[in-house]
Amino acid sequence: xxxxxxxxxxxxxxxxxxxxxxxxxxxxxxxxxxxxxxxxxxxxxxxxxxxxxxxxxxxxxxxxxxxxxxxxxxxxxxxxxxxxxxxxxxxxxxxxxxxxxxxxxxxxxxxxxxxxxxxxxxxxxxxxxxxxxxxxxxxxxxxxxxxxxxxxxxxxxxxxxxxxxxxxxxxxxxxxxxxxxxxxxxxxxxxxxxxxxxxxxxxxxxxxxxxxxxxxxxxxxxxxxxxxxxxxxxxxxxxxxxxxxxxxxxxxxxxxxxxxxxxxxxxxxxxxxxxxxxxxxxxxxxxxxxxxxxxxxxxxxxxxxxxxxxxxxxxxxxxxxxxxxxxxxxxxxxxxxxxxxxxxxxxxxxxxxxxxxxxxxxxxxxxxxxxxxxxxxxxxxxxxxxxxxxxxxxxxxxxxxxxxxxxxxxxxxxxxxxxxxxxxxxxxxxxxxxxxxxxxxxxxxxxxxxxxxxxxxxxxxxxxxxxxxxxxxxxxxxxxxxxxxxxxxxxx
Amino acid sequence: xxxxxxxxxxxxxxxxxxxxxxxxxxxxxxxxxxxxxxxxxxxxxxxxxxxxxxxxxxxxxxxxxxxxxxxxxxxxxxxxxxxxxxxxxxxxxxxxxxxxxxxxxxxxxxxxxxxxxxxxxxxxxxxxxxxxxxxxxxxxxxxxxxxxxxxxxxxxxxxxxxxxxxxxxxxxxxxxxxxxxxxxxxxxxxxxxxxxxx
Numbered sequence: 001x002x003x004x005x006x007x008x009x010x011x012x013x014x015x016x017x018x019x020x021x022x023x024x025x026x027x028x029x030x031x032x033x034x035x036x037x038x039x040x041x042x043x044x045x046x047x048x049x050x051x052x053x054x055x056x057x058x059x060x061x062x063x064x065x066x067x068x069x070x071x072x073x074x075x076x077x078x079x080x081x082x083x084x085x086x087x088x089x090x091x092x093x094x095x096x097x098x099x100x101x102x103x104x105x106x107x108x109x110x111x112x113x114x115x116x117x118x119x120x121x122x123x124x125x126x127x128x129x130x131x132x133x134x135x136x137x138x139x140x141x142x143x144x145x146x147x148x149x150x151x152x153x154x155x156x157x158x159x160x161x162x163x164x165x166x167x168x169x170x171x172x173x174x175x176x177x178x179x180x181x182x183x184x185x186x187x188x189x190x191x192x193x194x195x196x197x198x199x200x201x202x203x204x205x206x207x208x209x210x211x212x213x214x215x216x217x218x219x220x221x222x223x224x225x226x227x228x229x230x231x232x233x234x235x236x237x238x239x240x241x242x243x244x245x246x247x248x249x250x251x252x253x254x255x256x257x258x259x260x261x262x263x264x265x266x267x268x269x270x271x272x273x274x275x276x277x278x279x280x281x282x283x284x285x286x287x288x289x290x291x292x293x294x295x296x297x298x299x300x301x302x303x304x305x306x307x308x309x310x311x312x313x314x315x316x317x318x319x320x321x322x323x324x325x326x327x328x329x330x331x332x333x334x335x336x337x338x339x340x341x342x343x344x345x346x347x348x349x350x351x352x353x354x355x356x357x358x359x360x361x362x363x364x365x366x367x368x369x370x371x372x373x374x375x376x377x378x379x380x381x382x383x384x385x386x387x388x389x390x391x392x393x394x395x396x397x398x399x400x401x402x403x404x405x406x407x408x409x410x411x412x413x414x415x416x417x418x419x420x421x422x423x424x425x426x427x428x429x430x431x432x433x434x435x436x437x438x439x440x441x442x443x444x445x446x447x448x449x450x451x452x453x454x455x456x457x458x459x460x461x462x463x464x465x466x467x468x469x470x471x472x473x474x475x476x477x478x479x480x481x482x483x484x485x486x487x488x489x490x491x492x
Numbered sequence: 493x494x495x496x497x498x499x500x501x502x503x504x505x506x507x508x509x510x511x512x513x514x515x516x517x518x519x520x521x522x523x524x525x526x527x528x529x530x531x532x533x534x535x536x537x538x539x540x541x542x543x544x545x546x547x548x549x550x551x552x553x554x555x556x557x558x559x560x561x562x563x564x565x566x567x568x569x570x571x572x573x574x575x576x577x578x579x580x581x582x583x584x585x586x587x588x589x590x591x592x593x594x595x596x597x598x599x600x601x602x603x604x605x606x607x608x609x610x611x612x613x614x615x616x617x618x619x620x621x622x623x624x625x626x627x628x629x630x631x632x633x634x635x636x637x638x639x640x641x642x643x644x645x646x647x648x649x650x651x652x653x654x655x656x657x658x659x660x661x662x663x664x665x666x667x668x669x670x671x672x673x674x675x676x677x678x679x680x681x682x683x684x685x686x687x688x689x690x
Contacts, residue, residue, distance in 0.1 A: 036627035
């Protein structure tokens with residue numbers, strides 16, 4: 001089977017006029033390239049700026065000759081050579097494909113095709129999206145994950161059995177309250193850090209990752225991208241920007257890296273900004289939805305406000321930033337039944353990733369708060385944040401609780417939201433309070449890691465500018481929302 | 493604290509237990525295989541299957557934005573295997589594509605494995621012809637054959653191989669179908685490349 005030698009491959013032949021142009025350019029190339037001279041000549045004729053640079057570097061003084069040949073050859077064509085070459089290649093490839101591929105109609109295709117069209121056309125697509133949000137997010141993650149599972153783990157297992165026992169043991173071993181507080185106090189490593197991570201975050205994030213992986217594997221997301229493509233165009237992004245935005249619902253930090261697939265700097269800035277402002281990541285989305293579970297009206301108001309902010313701010317940003325929107329044709333992968341093993345592997349890997357990231361932070365936060373309380377710094381910061389809580393309509397003991405939530409939220413939105421859950425348990429928050437707090441927190445930067453990534457991808461100036469807008473804006477929206485609710489006397 | 497990214501979760505090379513492909517930790521590599529192709533055609537799955545390095549795979553174009561490198565052994569020769577971000581053609585339009593092409597321009601590849609989606613051959617073979625034009629040692633993997641069959645496509649890969657003058661192999665990366673044949677070809681190719689180099 002030595003017939004597999006690479007030398008047998010046959011490069012395409014273009015029509016004589018193109019071949020003459022290629023020959024005239026390639027014969028003037030003298031340098032050594034990893035690609036054949038024929039290929040380099042073709043890319044030069046197609047006006048590829050990077051190859052031009054490479055050739056200029058490699059050829060040195062000889063580049064003038066090469067450049068002349070490129071110019072002279074291109075002049076003989078009515079159309080840009082890039083499209084002439086592309087068209088001829090397409091024809092050649094079509095001929096090859098037709099010789100080797102045969103089609104036959106299949107009923108399954110038509111069903112798949114119809115389902116795909118239902119997901120992407122606005123009239124049916126938007127109701128489908130609402131169903132996905134309602135069942136996938138609100139019912140499964142919010143009610144089942146955040147309600148049933150958290151109830152079992154947090155109240156029954158940790159609150160009822162494990163924590164009282166751990167507290168008793170630790171207090172017996174460390175009979176000094178100031179020290180035992182570090183482990184089992186109100187903000188202790190075990191009673192707050194470990195309990196949050198395992199009893200609260202774990203079931204919520206787990207159910208969210210499961211739902212996310214199923215949707216991702218089924219091929220629904222690209223169809224969602226098609227559906228909202230038109231919406232995106234009005235805010236200066238093309239359909240491709242849906243990719244980082246949708247991935248942002250998984251993790252904003254990673255999605256910020258994915259903005260690299262966008263073609264212009266302008267689009268990358270808009271996408272990064274919208275990610276940090278209006279897209280809650282998996283860690284938060286789950287717990288926010290869990291907090292709102294039981295107040296369906298508050299859930300939809302929250303979803304509506306976030307969508308509104310996304311569109312309005314996106315629109316304004318695209319107006320402020322000069323430049324043409326880029327064009328892009330989205331590829332649609334097929335709709336398929338999600339594979340069970342793939343979903344299990346992904347959910348598992350992401351849970352592992354999340355716990356590894358969040359666990360040390362939660363424990364560290366307990367230590368920081370413990371030190372802060374010993375030194376009295378914690379109380380000072382909380383006092384300083386109280387006026388902000390007052391603005392949002394939180395008074396008395398609620399103001400203290402909300403200030404804690406803000407302080408936690410600066411570091412991670414989900415940690416803040418977990419604090420909100422604690423408050424919920426202690427003070428029985430009203431629907432209004434919950435909504436205002438959740439909306440404000442959702443607008444916060446997702447986490448410190450997100451800020452670092454923004455700095456890495458967009459530069460320090462841009463990252464600071466974005467953060468400088470986001471925090472005051474979050475408070476402003478919370479204030480406006482509370483004012484609206486109180487003025488109109490709405491009770492959710 | 494090890495940072496594990498969200499979409500490119502890599503657990504590190506581990507032994508796969510198959511005889512022809514093994515992760516080789518530490519040994520110097522003597523060849524390089526680059527996996528290239530459009531977004532969402534299964535490059536990352538094939539990469540995982542060839543190297544035993546796990547990469548989180550999505551049914552979404554453009555999720556590989558960074559380059560994964562791992563090792564495998566072909567024809568008894570230790571190879572470095574590189575998973576590249578999606579590329580539509582040799583003429584890049586986005587940063588992501590530029591990353592992939594820069595690799596082809598800067599690093600020597602002993603084998604280039606072009607992975608294509610069997611359902612969209614016509615749109616993807618243009619890139620194959622460009623790779624051939626560039627004189628790169630190309631192997632074509634027609635992936636997602638199962639989905640192509642479901643939509644009623646039959647592909648004469650032997651004929652295609654003759655037309656293009658390169659080895660063509662049909663695969664279903666997710667189930668491992670055609671992988672043995674692919675490894676066979678890779679082993680032979682790696683051997684031939686070593687002989688011609690010597």
